[in-house]
Amino acid sequence: MENIYQITVPTPYQIGDVHLYVIVNDSITLIDAGVKTEKAWIAFKNQLASLHLTVEDIDQVILTHHHPDHVGLLHYLPSVPVYGHPHIEPWLTYKKSTAKTYNSYFEKLFLQLSVPHSYKSQIPRFEGQFKYGAEAKLAGTLLEGASPPLLKGWKVLHMPGHAGNHIALYHEEKEELIAGDVLLDKIVSNPLIEPPFFVGEHEKPQLEYNNSLQRLLSLKVQKIYPGHGKVIENVSELTRERIIKQRKKAESLLPFLEEGKTGFEICQHLFPHAYEKQLALTLSMTLAQLHYLEEVGYIQKVEKQGKWFFKKSEVKV
Ligand SMILES: [Zn+2]
Numbered sequence: 104m105e106n107i108y109q110i111t112v113p114t115p116y117q118i119g120d121v122h123l124y125v126i127v128n129d130s131i132t133l134i135d136a137g138v139k140t141e142k143a144w145i146a147f148k149n150q151l152a153s154l155h156l157t158v159e160d161i162d163q164v165i166l167t168h169h170h171p172d173h174v175g176l177l178h179y180l181p182s183v184p185v186y187g188h189p190h191i192e193p194w195l196t197y198k199k200s201t202a203k204t205y206n207s208y209f210e211k212l213f214l215q216l217s218v219p220h221s222y223k224s225q226i227p228r229f230e231g232q233f234k235y236g237a238e239a240k241l242a243g244t245l246l247e248g249a250s251p252p253l254l255k256g257w258k259v260l261h262m263p264g265h266a267g268n269h270i271a272l273y274h275e276e277k278e279e280l281i282a283g284d285v286l287l288d289k290i291v292s293n294p295l296i297e298p299p300f301f302v303g304e305h306e307k308p309q310l311e312y313n314n315s316l317q318r319l320l321s322l323k324v325q326k327i328y329p330g331h332g333k334v335i336e337n338v339s340e341l342t343r344e345r346i347i348k349q350r351k352k353a354e355s356l357l358p359f360l361e362e363g364k365t366g367f368e369i370c371q372h373l374f375p376h377a378y379e380k381q382l383a384l385t386l387s388m389t390l391a392q393l394h395y396l397e398e399v400g401y402i403q404k405v406e407k408q409g410k411w412f413f414k415k416s417e418v419k420v
């Protein structure tokens with residue numbers, strides 16, 4: 104006998120609440136770990152108590168991906184074994200060398216995208232990962248196809264896109280997926296840009312994400328337990344909708360790209376209101392569309408003096 108319980112805690116992020124899941128069989132597994140705030144910690148403990156559980160009962164934590172809203176409460180659970188994809192590791196340890204790679208990657212990217220100097224304060228910094236996130240050590244790693252410890256019948260699927268190290272837990276028999284941020288009900292799970300901690304991976308996250316969505320379509324899934332929003336039961340319908348919506352959004356950019364445009368100009372065009380306050384996120388969303396258009400051959404990227412210009416491809420006859 105096994106039961107899955109949803110725990111919901113607040114986050115300081117615009118996305119709002121985040122869900123954690125408690126799988127109760129002979130042992131207690133926590134999937135994901137909220138944010139590092141006092142408010143989230145209290146909400147977490149109260150909801151555990153309503154399941155007649157305490158923090159000491161938790162045997163292990165499995166992380167779907169590295170984002171702070173999914174790892175932060177690990178700060179309060181220092182002795183519980185933590186499992187996740189091996190590429191989650193650099194995000195869970197503050198190292199000067201990692202910070203340098205991360206920070207200089209984004210500084211350079213902002214230049215490549217022609218972001219004016221006045222937006223300098225919005226360049227992401229690695230330190231930001233730890234404001235609401237946490238440091239932790241992995242007790243073991245979970246690769247594609249692995250059977251996670253203490254969870255009979257569940258299998259690990261590597262589903263990169265939203266994050267390079269994103270995994271989901273799939274129960275083939277029950278046709279259920281605990282999917283972190285792979286697919287959300289009301290919100291598009293943006294494929295976020297990451298620094299090149301692992302060369303050759305996650306360079307074009309939208310393309311990885313599209314593959315993961317195609318994979319999701321090929322699986323039998325009746326129910327998705329997501330990281331945010333309501334439990335999803337119309338999985339293939341929603342997945343197809345997302346694939347089509349992304350293509351349309353990307354293609355709607357083409358008239359604007361008749362003349363070469365900078366990344367910043369395209370971002371302003373796509374997000375005329377949001378870009379000012381959420382520049383890193385909207386630039387990530389912009390690049391996602393540009394990577395897709397480049398991949399299907401609709402646009403070309405030209406580099407001039409370290410800056411990128413994106414332009415609609417000439418139609419070949
Ligand atoms: Zn996320």
Ligand SMILES: [Zn+2]
Pocket residue numbers: 121170172173284330331
């Ligand atoms: Zn999330």
